[in-house]
Each structure stands twice: as C-alpha cells, then as structure tokens.
Amino acid sequence: MSQHFLLSAAARSISLRSVLRMEEKEAWAVFCRIRWENTDGQPVCPHCGSLTSYDVSRSTHPRYRCKDCRKDFSPTSGTLFAYHKQPINVYLAAVVLFVNAVKGISALQLGRDLDLSYKSAFVLCHKLREAMATETRGFVVGGEGAAVEIDGCHVGGYVKPANHKENRRDRRKAVNQNGKRRVVVAIRERDGRTVTSVFRSEDEATGFIANRVARGTAVHADEARSWDALHARFTMHRINHSEAYSLDGACTNMAESFFSRLRRAEWGQHHHISGAYLARYAGEMAWREDHRRRSNGELFRLVAGRAAKLAQSVDFTGYWQRKAAA
Numbered sequence: 001m002s003q004h005f006l007l008s009a010a011a012r013s014i015s016l017r018s019v020l021r022m023e024e025k026e027a028w029a030v031f032c033r034i035r036w037e038n039t040d041g042q043p044v045c046p047h048c049g050s051l052t053s054y055d056v057s058r059s060t061h062p063r064y065r066c067k068d069c070r071k072d073f074s075p076t077s078g079t080l081f082a083y084h085k086q087p088i089n090v091y092l093a094a095v096v097l098f099v100n101a102v103k104g105i106s107a108l109q110l111g112r113d114l115d116l117s118y119k120s121a122f123v124l125c126h127k128l129r130e131a132m133a134t135e136t137r138g139f140v141v142g143g144e145g146a147a148v149e150i151d152g153c154h155v156g157g158y159v160k161p162a163n164h165k166e167n168r169r170d171r172r173k174a175v176n177q178n179g180k181r182r183v184v185v186a187i188r189e190r191d192g193r194t195v196t197s198v199f200r201s202e203d204e205a206t207g208f209i210a211n212r213v214a215r216g217t218a219v220h221a222d223e224a225r226s227w228d229a230l231h232a233r234f235t236m237h238r239i240n241h242s243e244a245y246s247l248d249g250a251c252t253n254m255a256e257s258f259f260s261r262l263r264r265a266e267w268g269q270h271h272h273i274s275g276a277y278l279a280r281y282a283g284e285m286a287w288r289e290d291h292r293r294r295s296n297g298e299l300f301r302l303v304a305g306r307a308a309k310l311a312q313s314v315d316f317t318g319y320w321q322r323k324a325a326a
C-alpha cells in the first residue's frame with residue numbers, strides 16, 4: 001500500500017525549528033524574498049515602483065530610500081505586517097504554526113506558543129485568514145462538464161438547557177432560540193475549489209450560488225427544499241440522505257467532508273465562533289481543505305506570500321484601538 005502523502009517526508013518542507021533558529025538578518029532575507037518574489041528579494045519601492053534604492057537601516061530592521069522618489073520604506077511597508085512590533089521571525093513562526101494546524105488554531109494557543117498577547121494573536125490570525133480569502137474572492141466554480149456539490153451547515157445560536165427539567169423548553173422551536181444561528185453554505189467543485197458564504201437560512205443562498213457557479217455545471221444537493229429554486233438554472237442531482245449517501249451518481253460527500261473540518265475547528269479549537277467572524281473561519285477551512293495535499297512549506301509560501309503582498313488590513317489594522325475608542 002502506498003504511503004499517505006501527509007506521512008511522507010515531502011509533506012514536511014518547513015519547520016518551526018528552522019524558522020526559530022534564524023538570525024534576524026536571515027529572517028528578513030526570507031521575508032524580502034517572499035514579498036519581492038519577482039525580483040528575488042531585491043527591494044521595490046512601494047510608492048513609485050522603482051527598483052533603485054539604497055540601504056538606510058539604523059538597526060537590524062531594514063529600511064531603504066528610493067533613489068527616484070526619495071521616500072523611505074521597509075519590507076513591511078503597506079502590507080499586512082505593517083506596524084509590526086515583534087521580531088520578524090516571530091511572524092514567520094506564526095505562519096508555520098497556523099498552516100500546520102489542519103483544523104485551525106485558536107488565538108489563545110498561538111499566543112501561548114509564541115508569547116504574544118491574546119489581542120496580538122487574534123489580530124494576526126485574522127490577518128492570515130484575510131490573506132487566505134483573497135485566493136477565492138469573486139471566484140466562480142464549475143463550468144461545462146464540471147460538477148459541484150452544495151450543502152449547508154448550521155453554526156452557533158446554542159441555547160443552554162435549564163437546570164430543572166420542568167423549566168426546559170423545546171429548543172427546536174424558533175421562539176425558544178436566540179436568533180444567532182447561522183448557516184454556512186459551501187459550494188465545492190469536484191477536483192476544484194470550495195467557496196463559502198454565511199446566511200440566516202439556506203433559502204437566502206440562491207443568489208450567491210447563481211453568482212458563483214458557472215452555467216452548464218451539474219449541481220449536486222440533498223433533499224432540502226431550499227435548493228428547489230436551483231432547478232430553474234442548473235442540471236440538478238438530488239440525494240436523499242435518509243435513503244443513501246450516494247445514489248445514481250448524486251452525492252454531496254465532498255461538501256460534507258468540508259463541513260466535517262469546519263465542525264472540528266469549531267468544537268475542537270475555537271469552541272465558539274461568533275456570527276460576525278463565521279464567514280472568515282469558513283473561508284479559512286475551505287482554503288485548508290482545498291490545499292490539504294500540499295507540503296507545509298508550500299502552504300507557508302502561499303499564506304506568507306499573500307500576506308506580504310496584501311495591502312494593510314482594513315478590518316484589522318488598529319482593531320483593538322478602534323474598539324477602545326468606540
């Protein structure tokens with residue numbers, strides 16, 4: 001029997017050990033090669049795009065001055081890592097820990113591993129999720145001859161049962177729920193990408209599915225009535241899960257596998273995912289699912305590469321400061 005990819009040495013192409021062992025200069029060189037991939041680490045002015053600059057560093061933190069526009073910049077200027085406060089290899093280590101955690105990693109755990117405050121770890125994790133999300137932003141799956149699976153998974157809105165039996169209410173009734181329950185809808189192309197979004201109910205997802213699935217795609221879904229509206233647009237294959245999980249070519253098992261990973265992240269790592277952030281966690285899990293057969297070094301380069309090129313975070317730069325001011 002052939003060995004599972006994740007057990008092979010090829011799946012381990014980067015390690016926390018190697019990153020933490022780096023001297024600061026070496027870690028900056030790694031960061032520069034990730035940020036300025038096309039010039040093999042040679043600085044490119046973020047203000048005017050010039051390739052000619054000179055070193056004006058006054059510490060181990062590199063600083064450059066552009067010969068054309070005379071402005072100063074650092075390798076992190078204008079990226080998700082701008083205004084960073086920790087040595088650069090702590091961020092590289094955070095990315096390694098983050099990509100190695102196949103079911104996600106909680107901010108508390110990352111903070112304990114790297115001695116970061118909960119707030120710093122929380123913001124860092126969300127910035128990495130933001131970088132992951134750019135890969136499938138506006139992405140349309142499927143096409144002529146392709147097949148996608150659609151399904152929904154309810155998250156949140158837990159209502160604790162009362163202590164005494166006589167005080168307990170039927171939590172299945174809407175009146176006894178707290179309105180915080182959301183559904184993550186996933187569209188997963190077979191041998192392709194997974195795109196997700198969050199709604200109050202599956203019925204609201206029709207427009208999203210129509211926008212993100214190309215015409216001519218065969219769509220597989222379960223028997224839930226919410227998907228009936230899709231028959232007008234796509235060739236549908238419905239599977240009744242009370243009869244079988246795969247029947248006459250209809251099957252949503254790949255969408256279910258994705259939800260299995262999301263559930264494990266929710267229950268095993270985060271314990272509770274608030275509605276406001278649910279879409280980000282769903283996107284992260286979709287990214288992990290789609291890239292599950294890549295080596296961790298490749299995953300590191302994908303995430304760090306996007307984070308190092310992505311403009312400053314709109315949502316998370318100064319996140320806690322803004323909260324305090326509000």
Ligand SMILES: [Zn+2]
Binds near residue numbers: 046047049066067069
């Ligand atoms: Zn310049």
